[in-house]
Amino acid sequence: xxxxxxxxxxxxxxxxxxxxxxxxxxxxxxxxxxxxxxxxxxxxxxxxxxxxxxxxxxxxxxxxxxxxxxxxxxxxxxxxxxxxxxxxxxxxxxxxxxxxxxxxxxxxxxxxxxxxxxxxxxxxxxxxxxxxxxxxxxxxxxxxxxxxxxxxxxxxxxxxxxxxxxxxxxxxxxxxxxxxxxxxxxxxxxxxxxxxxxxxxxxxxxxxxxxxxxxxxxxxxxxxxxxxxxxxxxxxxxxxxxxxxxxxxxxxxxxxxxxxxxxxxxxxxxxxxxxxxxxxxxxxxxxxxxxxxxxxxxxxxxxxxxxxxxxxxxxxxxxxxxxxxxxxxxxxxxxxxxxxxxxxxxxxxxx
Amino acid sequence: xxxxxxxxxxxxxxxxxxxxxxxxxxxxxxxxxxxxxxxxxxxxxxxxxxxxxxxxxxxxxxxxxxxxxxxxxxxxxxxxxxxxxxxxxxxxxxxxxxxxxxxxxxxxxxxxxxxxxxxxxxxxxxxxxxxxxxxxxxxxxxxxxxxxxxxxxxxxxxxxxxxxxxxxxxxxxxxxxxxxxxxxxxxxxxxxxxxxxxxxxxxxxxxxxxxxxxxxxxxxxxxxxxxxxxxxxxxxxxxxxxxxxxxxxxxxxxxxxxxxxxxxxxxxxxxxxxxxxxxxxxxxxxxxxxxxxxxxxxxxxxxxxxxxxxxxxxxxxxxxxxxx
Ligand SMILES: Cc1ncc(C[n+]2csc(CCOP(=O)(O)OP(=O)(O)O)c2C)c(N)n1
Numbered sequence: 001x002x003x004x005x006x007x008x009x010x011x012x013x014x015x016x017x018x019x020x021x022x023x024x025x026x027x028x029x030x031x032x033x034x035x036x037x038x039x040x041x042x043x044x045x046x047x048x049x050x051x052x053x054x055x056x057x058x059x060x061x062x063x064x065x066x067x068x069x070x071x072x073x074x075x076x077x078x079x080x081x082x083x084x085x086x087x088x089x090x091x092x093x094x095x096x097x098x099x100x101x102x103x104x105x106x107x108x109x110x111x112x113x114x115x116x117x118x119x120x121x122x123x124x125x126x127x128x129x130x131x132x133x134x135x136x137x138x139x140x141x142x143x144x145x146x147x148x149x150x151x152x153x154x155x156x157x158x159x160x161x162x163x164x165x166x167x168x169x170x171x172x173x174x175x176x177x178x179x180x181x182x183x184x185x186x187x188x189x190x191x192x193x194x195x196x197x198x199x200x201x202x203x204x205x206x207x208x209x210x211x212x213x214x215x216x217x218x219x220x221x222x223x224x225x226x227x228x229x230x231x232x233x234x235x236x237x238x239x240x241x242x243x244x245x246x247x248x249x250x251x252x253x254x255x256x257x258x259x260x261x262x263x264x265x266x267x268x269x270x271x272x273x274x275x276x277x278x279x280x281x282x283x284x285x286x287x288x289x290x291x292x293x294x295x296x297x298x299x300x301x302x303x304x305x306x307x308x309x310x311x312x313x314x315x316x317x318x319x320x321x322x323x324x325x326x327x328x329x330x331x332x333x334x335x336x337x338x339x340x341x342x343x344x345x346x347x348x349x350x351x
Numbered sequence: 352x353x354x355x356x357x358x359x360x361x362x363x364x365x366x367x368x369x370x371x372x373x374x375x376x377x378x379x380x381x382x383x384x385x386x387x388x389x390x391x392x393x394x395x396x397x398x399x400x401x402x403x404x405x406x407x408x409x410x411x412x413x414x415x416x417x418x419x420x421x422x423x424x425x426x427x428x429x430x431x432x433x434x435x436x437x438x439x440x441x442x443x444x445x446x447x448x449x450x451x452x453x454x455x456x457x458x459x460x461x462x463x464x465x466x467x468x469x470x471x472x473x474x475x476x477x478x479x480x481x482x483x484x485x486x487x488x489x490x491x492x493x494x495x496x497x498x499x500x501x502x503x504x505x506x507x508x509x510x511x512x513x514x515x516x517x518x519x520x521x522x523x524x525x526x527x528x529x530x531x532x533x534x535x536x537x538x539x540x541x542x543x544x545x546x547x548x549x550x551x552x553x554x555x556x557x558x559x560x561x562x563x564x565x566x567x568x569x570x571x572x573x574x575x576x577x578x579x580x581x582x583x584x585x586x587x588x589x590x591x592x593x594x595x596x597x598x599x600x601x602x603x604x605x606x607x608x609x610x611x612x613x614x615x616x617x618x619x620x621x622x623x624x625x626x627x628x629x630x631x632x633x634x635x636x637x638x639x640x641x642x643x644x645x646x647x648x649x650x651x652x653x654x655x656x657x658x659x660x661x662x663x664x665x666x667x668x669x670x671x672x673x674x675x
Contacts, residue, residue, distance in 0.1 A: 034530035035604040056535040058500035059467050059528055086466065125387020125438070125449045129466055297672045301449030302438025303386045304662030341386055348383065
């Protein structure tokens, strides 16, 4: 079926279907019942499922996370939302010390099936405390799963799997993806956690990406296709567990690797992937692999600076050219004709 | 409430100034040159002005995301504030912070941050530091009703009480956390004064739209703190007129009623003060006009300073990550 909805609607639909099928699923977070409904991802849920299962909460992230964890211990399946990933940093203690460890430290006797939905902000002066991409931080912690969808289709299927998973799952949504459209079946379906997806087949070079960077990778692959160069794009979809098999298979095929990671360079997911490739496929590589990341600095607020902070399509294009030793000018740079601190021309702030 | 005439005029002038600056920001925001979130304090000016009028230049101030008023009332540099909102290199944070990260060390403003509650322990620590260094600066910290739900609020108050720190906690209760009303966040029975008193901290509550009341309560609190009696907590009820973030009105969303909004607008802290001062023959209309001209000229100078200032150089993006 060709039904197009945006990623925010896909998240909403997955949530509603999970709540419909399982009375122990509930959703809690600042603003889930307000008129904007967490950027549209929770709109109408309260009306459908009642205030008991769809609730706003005190601004007390650490406490509320612990409370969600406790409820999970006695059979509930909470979804906790945060409008920015930065706000849930207050609850790292509960997430890392309790949620991630409970199953293990009590010998597998209990489980914490909790989903924590986090939004990454970007552009329009989100600045150092409203735009952090912390996937590596969570992926580092044993016991947590980390999911980063790129398309509406994946968002729905991955969220359903996350809610049904018996572990704490960190579900990271990029603000700039919420309004992107895609085909999404109406029925409930699942996408397994821990499986990457080859979204474009190619033989000349592999780009590994996730979340918003997958859109950039696809754009670049399409531009090069016109030049007869076939780039393979692997969308990670799940950061932890990382789908090493798909990564290594692709690198062995194309023998060139770029990883685009929307996060700081050092100690990043990109770094981990390069390490995996170095351990398992270094002989296949024709040239050194490249990480395209943010520089190791907090996000500046002013747009004059943040424009240069985020890698642009042009940077990816130039990296590909360098690796493939192409000097031909690409017709591609047209894509840059847009303001750089907004997802699209309709965006007028203030957040 | 009896109040010195000179002080009354001072309070009026600074409230008017903040109001005019905020209205100007709201107007200019539409030009799309201030490309960062702004949280306006229109309707809440009396708290910033009434409290800060009791602070000395050497006293410290820390605050949250809705801090333009606090910054200006404490004597922060208007040109640098506007340049910061415009993302310019002449901004108080060199274009790296934006509206939510204001600083002016020349008047004791040590920083403003938008993570709800995050600034409260930092302010408590500032007071702790001054105590350890045996300095006599007082520290004031502004936050909203939502921040009193965070764990760090209780942790900080506990420590401040334990060490009898010279810190003034000021809660601006505008009833909303973004669009979430108090009713979904705090039990009806909750009483912040009882709460802080149970921690051994003195507190009072007042009408945040009555600047004389704010001024008087803050005066008492500051005097107590300066005498070494330890921390003090003030809570003021007030109302934010515009949307949570941005320049517009948002009553159409339906999270609060138009009636409620109009009721509070009638209680405008600035208009009611103006009324009192005119009726009491403390201020004439012509003097008010001259205030407005003065302030307008100051704003115009600051706006053109901000607009004409250069953007930071690209390399600046990587500077200031580590201190030298
Ligand atoms: C830790 C944290 N959680 C959530 C948010 C999102 N947020 C931004 S402002 C705000 C409401 C703040 O309300 P209040 O403290 O009462 O101040 P007001 O905006 O009403 O002046 C919230 C929840 C945040 N910035 N930080």
